[in-house]
Amino acid sequence: MSEYQAPLRDMQFVLNELGYLDRVRALPDCAHLDADLVDAILGEAGKFAHGVLSPLNVSGDRQGARWENGEVTTSKGWREAYQRFVDGGWNSLSCDPEFEGQGLPRVVSALVEEMWNGANLAFGLCPMLTRGAIEAIELRGSAYLKSTYLTKMISGQWTGTMNLTEPQAGSDLAAVRTRAEPVGDGTFRIKGQKIFITYGEHDLTDNIVHLVLARTPGAPAGVKGISLFVVPKFLVQADGSLGARNDVRCASIEHKLGIHASPTAVLAFGDNQGALGWLVGEENRGLEYMFIMMNAARFSVGIEGVGLSERAYQRARGYARERIQGTEIGAATRSNVAIIRHPDVRRMLMSMKARTEAMRALACEIALAMDCAERHPSQAARQESQALVDLMIPVIKGWSTENAVDIASLGIQIHGGMGFIEETGAAQHLRDARITTLYEGTTGIQAADLIGRKIARDGGLAIGQLSTRIQQVLEELAWVDDPQLQANASALARALVALNTSVEFIVGHYTSQPARVAAGAVPFLELLGLVAGGWQMARSALAAQRQLKAGDNDQAFYGGKLLTARFYADHLLPQVESLSRVVVQGGDALLQMDDQQF
Amino acid sequence: MSEYQAPLRDMQFVLNELGYLDRVRALPDCAHLDADLVDAILGEAGKFAHGVLSPLNVSGDRQGARWENGEVTTSKGWREAYQRFVDGGWNSLSCDPEFEGQGLPRVVSALVEEMWNGANLAFGLCPMLTRGAIEAIELRGSAYLKSTYLTKMISGQWTGTMNLTEPQAGSDLAAVRTRAEPVGDGTFRIKGQKIFITYGEHDLTDNIVHLVLARTPGAPAGVKGISLFVVPKFLVQADGSLGARNDVRCASIEHKLGIHASPTAVLAFGDNQGALGWLVGEENRGLEYMFIMMNAARFSVGIEGVGLSERAYQRARGYARERIQGTEIGAATRSNVAIIRHPDVRRMLMSMKARTEAMRALACEIALAMDCAERHPSQAARQESQALVDLMIPVIKGWSTENAVDIASLGIQIHGGMGFIEETGAAQHLRDARITTLYEGTTGIQAADLIGRKIARDGGLAIGQLSTRIQQVLEELAWVDDPQLQANASALARALVALNTSVEFIVGHYTSQPARVAAGAVPFLELLGLVAGGWQMARSALAAQRQLKAGDNDQAFYGGKLLTARFYADHLLPQVESLSRVVVQGGDALLQMDDQQF
Structure with a gap:
């Protein structure tokens, strides 16, 4: 059974090459976070995820937690792992230093969280819920509640x-x-x-x-x-x-x-x-308090989607490299090959990989905005960041988790019949992922929040700002003389037009025809996720192209980033236009149905 | 726990209003199959599915089959149910009368099969595999094999x-x-x-x-x-x-x-x-023999997809009608309503319903073609029918099962958090459905068969004939003065153009760039399924509109059919154009990736 490996190089790419680390270091009290320190944190977290949490993922699934007479026994090894988690200081990573937390910004702690979820979602949920409770007490708890509970909850003792x-x-x-x-x-x-x-x-x-x-x-x-x-x-x-x-x-x-x-x-x-x-x-x-906590929890569930997607991808990629079956299409020889050589298997792997990378980068963009909203010295910057956070939390939650379910299912598909056998491990990822679109608000609830409180309420202001930022990346792309990147730019430009059309429809009809707009809420959430992911993939392609031009040694790595962004543009972004048609025209028939006609 | 109800009225609609029963009755030895006889068969099968098979579905899932020392014990009640299945003559329904089969044409027996699968897929697999084995022996077995095995296998004794x-x-x-x-x-x-x-x-x-x-x-x-x-x-x-x-x-x-x-x-x-x-x-x-059997088996697995989709839909619809949660968008009162009133829940239900109906009608179209290929007096008609069957088997198999997985997952989603709890029953449908895209050839294998043996090999001849038939329905639609149907026609026309573009690409590049074409095989299969489903939904809308014009009493039923077809046109058909872009342009990036870049 292959264990989870933290995707350190991909994470470094997002932090360093996409510039998120530089941006967070410009915030107060964050300058000490240089690349070496962050690498060390991620490296240690990766070891813990790989060596301690991942090996318990399958056994935890098989044994499950057990209830007897009001008491719950966690599965074998869970107590020891939790104690090591607490002893390692992992529970307090992002918490307030006033109560002995380590005050790590979200843009870094989100990547650590991704590792816990990728290695063992059932384990990661415990500290995730504790963080939510901590936040509520920090935010509105009395001095008594703070002094009684916070230090022990932040350490993980409770x-x-x-x-x-x-x-x-x-x-x-x-x-x-x-x-x-x-x-x-x-x-x-x-x-x-x-x-x-x-x-x-x-x-x-x-x-x-x-x-x-x-x-x-x-x-x-x-x-x-x-x-x-x-x-x-x-x-x-x-x-x-x-x-x-x-x-x-x-x-x-x-x-x-x-x-x-x-x-x-x-x-x-x-x-x-x-x-x-x-x-x-x-x-x-x-x-009201619960919703503040819930926003953090919803972001965390989005991160669960990223972690699970990475895990399912790693398992499928490993199998695809090892499983020998069939000959290669168009090859000169008739010798059998690993199934990663088959175009359809590559297509599935690329779809998993491209979406996972887009989700991770987008989550870091929003994590950075959370850090800015909390720490930036300028009030205007804090407000603008908070508006982006509020807008995108339902997308991070809804889009990343819907993707995770589909990606875990593709992971099974790559294994063929073996994917249906529980011992293979691929099926567990689908079973685990399936909760993420349900708890902390279903995708439908996220989408209703998105079109109502986050778009219609401010008349499309916050999403207009996002759209402008995407437009800026398109302008950057226009200066680069590279057909690969021009294909990205053209797909993203079409998608952006479709996004803007959908937003206009929502803003224009939310008050007059609320049910009709609501009928397209989930398709719109998916649309926005795809475009925002495409924005990050375009940034990723620009960064990779810069490194390649600069003659960086790691040509294969950056070349892969370019191809992954191109795949995203060719396979994922075309969906945006059809979703836009659904958003604009999709309300009529379903609203006219009488309940008894179903 | 609600039990499966055979969707008799919907099945009658397909057989009668869509004309499949009339067409099969024109074949030799089929004239006795009038609507009353068929209704009686479907009615009895529905009772068996509801009363005997469905109640064993959950208990069978929980207990499972057990292995000990080389012997397998089926779960409680299975032996008795199988005996009743045999005693009722259900095993021999579509088999050769020479060996005491009942010789029912596929267009009717496919609907009966749908019921077994909808009620209890794990049970339905046993007679399905037996039929495959029967077919191989009928086809190529010696007189000794036929006389030794066929009668007992057809009865279900073995x-x-x-x-x-x-x-x-x-x-x-x-x-x-x-x-x-x-x-x-x-x-x-x-x-x-x-x-x-x-x-x-x-x-x-x-x-x-x-x-x-x-x-x-x-x-x-x-x-x-x-x-x-x-x-x-x-x-x-x-x-x-x-x-x-x-x-x-x-x-x-x-x-x-x-x-x-x-x-x-x-x-x-x-x-x-x-x-x-x-x-x-x-x-x-x-x-070669196995492939002949396999074609029948692949069709049957497609029918499993239809049955499971219907089952998941029924359960979700039942829950949506009963579960009270939240107030209605845009309603004057603030009283709580059943969740079927929420637009996003309706959207999910309609997506399940519309695809299930499209898949069922398409399966009957192909079942009729199987009957024609076997029984039609004219050789030319037999050949043309066989060409349609060969073309569409991978689509029936691949599209219906991929849909079933997604539909079962939507069924969970409609239940919210309850969907994740095994006792609710929705999760079992996803777990069961997940095998259908894998066995009897994965979706990737179906798609490779489709683009290679079924499209490129005859230079697009068979699919051109299908395209012409779809065009004929468009011409019929053009004569109907009804904005609902015009919307259907316009969406189907756009989709047909995108289908033809994709076919041209496949036929034009299959030999010169086989890997590039193969990279789009599964998206193309999905595209063809969507268009063929849209063809059937357009036929369904035409039939419903005729009944409404004729002043049929069942206005609600036929009105529902019109709206369902409209939903299909608004929500499903727009995907065709984006899939066509993927088919045509999607091969480059994934083929350029080095194995180590994944």
């Missing part, structure tokens, strides 16, 4: 969870029913049932800090009456030691298609006296 | 298998190594290992008839030295009773992503003295 979903409240959180009754001393008693709680119960740490959405008595109906609470599994005493067990119990864990090693818990709060909870920030503003 | 694959011989059967040594009395001793043998061992019947590819001593290398043998699990004595156990043993069964209840066997032939085998037809012509 983990965190996000408790949103209830059986009747999935995509629609307005329907949350869990109640929070004030005790009188500032604390609350929480009662209700939460489902789909990732790592809601486990044996990796001695405490779990649940962030829980609930309603206080008399709160307004709907989303404006939801508050956010910290509910620890064990109450924390004044000296920081653990006290009594809180009234929260794991009623069961789910039997899922994938990520078997990640326990997905049903949590019962308040079967007895009610679970003690502490309000985060102000009452009735819980959903 | 099952059949197809033994092609070996560890080193998957897509490339030239690499088959299994040996067949002549005994001297006309029989052979078979030695070798076969893998991926569907129902290669089971407890449903007291004998299994293996059709096995093997090489005789001194046979030419490659595909021209492969012969086909009948190798029964138990030897058959002169009086037809079972004799000694043959030297074939089930070494293990595979642990697979899906179709868990269908045992996929590793068969060891000749661990001891060699398994006794009987030659089918002439030596060294085994692959």
